[in-house]
Amino acid sequence: MRTFIKLFLIYFLFLSFQAHAVLDIKITQGVEQPIPVAIAMFGWSQAGSVAPIDLAEIITADLARSGRFSVMDAKDLPQNPTQFDAINFNDWRKLGMENILIGNLVLTDSGNYDVSFRLVDIYRKKQIAGFRIPAKPALLRRIAHQISDIVFEKLTGIEGAFNTRVAYITVKKNKTKKIHTLHIADADGYNAKVLLKSPEPLLSPSWSYDGKKIAYVSFEGKNSSVFIQDISTGTRV
Structure with a gap:
């Protein structure tokens, strides 16, 4: 039976920080006993051509970045089944794998x-x-994050947050001044977009409930004020 699920964007507050490079989120410590899982390469319907996106690679990166999973390296996979009947369960057990994702x-x-x-x-x-x-072509990467969320929740009992976006602030120095920039991006740092640049400090970006706007503190005019920025148009409201 075919089951359809809707895409939901989950937006959350990401604490502002200052940096001198692109967004780079690192997990330096995971759980004591991460869950072993294998992500097989997804089958592709158009033989002889390259798939437009590597879904398995994105899902692998999501789960590994969480620190809760021990994800088998793609080069170590004993097989790449795309159907349930093609899974050689004995081979996977010998390697200590508890779960496998195929698609x-x-x-x-x-x-x-x-x-x-x-x-x-x-x-x-x-x-x-x-x-x-x-899915439409432009949503394939988001679909991969959504699959990661499903895997995460099914194996940990905790709702996943890979299919989310973050707001963050960077500060870049040049010879005479600092440039403060408000960005938004997917949770893994992809699809980054600049919303605002300012010579004055920007602080505390926070998402609106519907995820369509961001509030932040700006020190324009040397005084702190709260502004709201529309994400789709880039204008203040």
Whole structure:
């Protein structure tokens, strides 16, 4: 049975910080016993051509970055099954894997895509989760993050936050002044966008409830004031 799930953008407050480089979020310590999981390469419907995106690579990076999973390196995978019946459970057990994610990316006649996946418990030989998600080309990366959220929640019992965006502030010095820049980006740092540049300090970016605006503190005029910026237009409201 085909199950469709809707895309939801989850927005959250990301504490502002000062930096001199692009956004680089690092997890330096994980849990004592991370969950072993393997992410197989997704099948691609157009043989002889390269898939437009490596979904497995994005999901692997998401889960590894969380610090809660021990994700098998792609080069160490004993096989790349794309269907449940193709999983060699004995091989995976010997390698200490507890779960495996398999999936397929299919190009439809409309030019859009169908992304299907299954999260499988290797020891019980049972599917934990499985969905088919229709997606437009521009949303494929977001779909990968959404799959990461599903895997994270199913295996930890905690809601995932990979399909989110962050707001952050950087400060760059030149010879005569500092430039303060307000950015937004996906949780993994991709799709970064500059909302505002200012010679005066910017602080404390905070998302609106609907995720369409960001409030922040600016010291324009040498006094602190709170402003609200519309994300889609880049204008103050």
